[in-house]
Amino acid sequence: MSTNSIGRETRLELYRLQLELRYCEKRAYDLFLQNLVKGTSHLSLGQEAIAAGFGVAMRPDDWTFCTYRGHAHTLARGASMTGVLGELMGRECGLLGGKGGSMHLTDVAKGAMGSYAIIGAHLPVAAGAAWSAQYRGTEQVAVCFFGDGTANIGAFHEALNFAVVWKLPVIFVCENNLYMEYTPIGSVTAVEHPAADRASAYGLEKVVVDGNDADEVYLTAVKYMNRARKGGGPALIEAMTYRHSGHSRADPAKYRPEGELEQWLQRDPVNRYRGRLAQLGVAEATLKDLESDALRKVDEATAAARASSPPSLDGIEKNVWADGGAAWRN
Amino acid sequence: MSTNSIGRETRLELYRLQLELRYCEKRAYDLFLQNLVKGTSHLSLGQEAIAAGFGVAMRPDDWTFCTYRGHAHTLARGASMTGVLGELMGRECGLLGGKGGSMHLTDVAKGAMGSYAIIGAHLPVAAGAAWSAQYRGTEQVAVCFFGDGTANIGAFHEALNFAVVWKLPVIFVCENNLYMEYTPIGSVTAVEHPAADRASAYGLEKVVVDGNDADEVYLTAVKYMNRARKGGGPALIEAMTYRHSGHSRADPAKYRPEGELEQWLQRDPVNRYRGRLAQLGVAEATLKDLESDALRKVDEATAAARASSPPSLDGIEKNVWADGGAAWRN
Amino acid sequence: MAELTYRDAVAAGIAQEMARDERVVFLGEDVAAAGGVFKATVGLLEKFGPRRVRDCPISEQAIIGAAMGAAMTGLRPIAEIMFSDFLAVCWDMVANEIAKTRYMTNGQIALPLVIRTANGAGSRFGAQHSQAVENWAMAVPGLKVVAPATPADVKGLIAAAVRDPDPVIVFEQKSLYSMKGEVPDGEHVDQLGRAKVRRQGKDCTVVALALMVHRALEAAEVLEKEHGISCTVVDVRSLVPLDTQTILSEVSKTGRLVTVEENPRLCGWGAEIASIVADECFWDLDGPIMRIATPHVPLPSADQLEDNTIPSVERIVREIRERID
Amino acid sequence: MAELTYRDAVAAGIAQEMARDERVVFLGEDVAAAGGVFKATVGLLEKFGPRRVRDCPISEQAIIGAAMGAAMTGLRPIAEIMFSDFLAVCWDMVANEIAKTRYMTNGQIALPLVIRTANGAGSRFGAQHSQAVENWAMAVPGLKVVAPATPADVKGLIAAAVRDPDPVIVFEQKSLYSMKGEVPDGEHVDQLGRAKVRRQGKDCTVVALALMVHRALEAAEVLEKEHGISCTVVDVRSLVPLDTQTILSEVSKTGRLVTVEENPRLCGWGAEIASIVADECFWDLDGPIMRIATPHVPLPSADQLEDNTIPSVERIVREIRERID
């Protein structure tokens, strides 16, 4: 794919976003080591190019649906970093006031329509949002991120067929990081590409992209989102990538064959992108600025989140219902 | 597909079986009109060649898993016709003593491992039986019948992937009769062949056969069952067919385009097969004998089933558990 | 007042709301062109067109998921699950996603949607098409649950469900679809969370739901006439929210509680009500709380077997007569 | 007696049965090579090999369906559902297929299989990974249901479940995996359907399950020492079959019943027990039946919120103290 068509501003934005995602995920890990993140968390370290590529390509009123591995996708839509880190730490300032935690980050105002922690469920939900856009003629697009392992669950199949039959403006993005939790995807999947090799089962085109190349992701996103906006229906994109850390905070990832991580670290999306920008003539000082800005943003968000108090216990019986309460009886 | 290789005995057996299925289904409908069949029932009129082709091809210790449209498949394994009709009428002599009804016909002794009334569920179950055959090295095969509409539910996807990854001896047979209940399958499916066009999503070969030709079904069954027995793994076969009556007893099938039924009646599997046998030199008297034998068998079964009493009410609290009872407390 | 069947009242309720609010859309299997397998949605496609009334593939997870996604982005979908037993194939969507999303997102996501489904026995369909599973839904925080017993109630409660800002499951009673009853003319909107006292008595308060309301009422007549036992019959109507005020006050008056439940015994809605009464009304009770429920077995299909499994009028009469003095 | 953690006792129970019976096989997600996400099945692959201990795709319907198909054809599978919340994605297989098949086929099909799953809160995982859903299973006729509270019980009840000829769901308590306790040496097989009286008292019978047993016991100590209230604590252990004899006789002795449930309030197992006691033990009751349960809300994830949502020792003490004299 020729990536020449991307302008400088967009490129800088893609780099900026990848940096923020990278630094924020690293910070989340540090905070876990300090025992400040109490629940589980699933980092996107190594997979930032996908969230960034789409994040930059999306219209502000488009919708993101993602998984428990959703910090990057939520931040990529512009959600408050303090809100994200605060939620991980279970603080009042958290995006969800501490009620959802790392696996359920949501910022509706920014189009981040939720992180779903049970495999597969959000694929049909994204289709439903796309239906609503289609129904109202708004040309919004729903983008739904999920993992390679998710392509083996029933809801994947139902959502894909449904979206194609109804010609819905939804883009399904499989982030193939080669593993489900600790099990190599190849050992539990009948085809090489769990998502893309199934596209034809829904009359869709097979699309596999380098998920560690933000430019390629960005251009692919633009192409299929434009088509969807114009009534061309859904797309299924498989982005090849790798997570640098374990599945979740508790996982040392010992199941990986020797050298695999090292090989992928050489294709680290952030480093690669920096290299490309340098090659394209972006000044070292500009890059450094972006890096220190991103770090500062993460530092400030960390400080703000740490300063926030634990959520009030009142919240426990709030917001089950639209009236704000939890009453099941009179 | 050349069908020359099928011997005369097998052909007569295929005809005999199709006749029995045809006459028995017609009888079931008559009994419903007489208000003797109380629950719902879903007939296989027009689809007999599939049940017969597999029925003749299977080893006695192979396993059949089918749906609520399961009279033919259960009979094809040699289940008692009195037991089938008795079950439809809710009699003591029913295969299930009146506890299952038309939608759940089962005769484990004959390898008829159940009729499943919730779409999709039995595909994984059939895979599980195949696993057990593989585990014990018995070379048994599980055959799982389902409809075109079923290829759109999640369990289909999970079962297919699972069976391929574990290389299980299971044959998935989609009887594509062009409709789910009252809705044309094309209007709710992203591909033309709901099953076969998805075979590649599981690394399987695309197989579409004429489901109204018992010979073609038989040969296909033999081929893929032999392969499965030898450790060659699963197959997915889509058999094109048509149901002559409505979806269930209550359905007048008004949603069909004019002329469609008539067209398919000309390809009626039983008539066609009779024609082929005649052409191959089978004497008219032989055919007539088979026909009157089949009718007599149905008459006798009807009489026996009608003579059977309603099930004893004791049965209500029997056989929840293996100890024969239903106790949930001491 | 017009006389309508329960099935026509369903269609009338949906039509009333679709006519009022363009955001209301309807989806399910065989619901549009065919008008539903129970013919409870006949005419909707003709009235509102294929953009708003949609046939779906056999993909319950997609159907419910689509309703959820549409609801959170501004529509007000009504989704049909053909038989309530099939809620099991999309139970994750219902119990884990729809029920929990508002809470988990601390109120950011609203899910104004309705799931309608045909519930209960009586059609000789066997164990996989006959369950009364309203207690499954009641057990999950975040779902509102109603089970109307009459044509008027089903119309009015569907309308209320559509207007409610939270997810509501409407359990329609399969064996009541052909029942006729008066339905108010013009716009009819009921209220969630209100029980109805269908009959007033002195000796015992019978609390029932859906089909069982009618059986309880018949039984009450027999008990009064033949055995001199006078029963109050409360139609619960809404399991969540639950009208405990009405139930507690009626039990207090008679001193006895009997629940009549179609669900199999264990963890039925009657257990919940019994536990509430045994706590909050304990000192008003004059005798044991009795539950009359389907025995804890899957349902058999043969007519005589099915009829003798779910609570019958005779069984209600017999059990109350034997135990209430 | 050896001291084992609850998680090691799980593996020991499975290993004991796999060593005894070649028909026992084990499948699930990340259970073999990785030993499970809770490390409760470490070592099984090494001991029994990849033919008997199998990693699966993320396909819960296929996993449970495969277990069902294998069970009906002669194997005795143990299937893991990683978190009990995920039972919802295969609920049709569990509630409509496995639970009903023996009955619908009038005994032709036997399903000797076990589903093990990690249940309950305490890990700050949020509403979709923390539910206590033992009442979902209890509500479905045809399933046996146990929820062990100690290492010895989890080993012995898993063994009993594997040997049982019917489908059994074993709810393992997530927050107990690291708990240590004595486990009998050698073969250890417990019995389904038996409650255990963990503590004897005079004023009140507290009935609890799994994690709540430990909280109830702690609370009972405090109540005794600080408030002079003496409690019996019954560990239900087995919801189906239910040991009503033990429960009824213990309630009769103290005249009061308190249930302590981790499940959200509505239709919890405590409601069922309350309704049984309110019927069969009514005349022995000296006061209202109390239920202490998680409020009827999805679970929040932040530590302080989660800790204050499921019943704590403090809450048990407070509620009993306020209401039992």
Ligand SMILES: Cc1ncc(C[n+]2csc(CCOP(=O)(O)OP(=O)(O)O)c2C)c(N)n1
């Ligand atoms: C229905 C269901 N089954 C199992 C799990 C447990 N689980 C959480 S993440 C995960 C692996 C997912 O793999 P993949 O889709 O590749 O996403 P990744 O974590 O690699 O981003 C599993 C099995 C779950 N959350 N939901």
Ligand SMILES: Cc1ncc(C[n+]2csc(CCOP(=O)(O)OP(=O)(O)O)c2C)c(N)n1
């Ligand atoms: C999960 C589920 N959804 C819906 C139904 C209702 N239903 C019964 S048969 C049927 C159509 C099935 O179509 P197909 O698979 O083509 O089989 P056919 O009846 O044509 O043999 C439907 C929707 C069901 N039984 N289970």
Ligand SMILES: [Mg+2]
């Ligand atoms: Mg992955």
Ligand SMILES: [Mg+2]
């Ligand atoms: Mg069909």
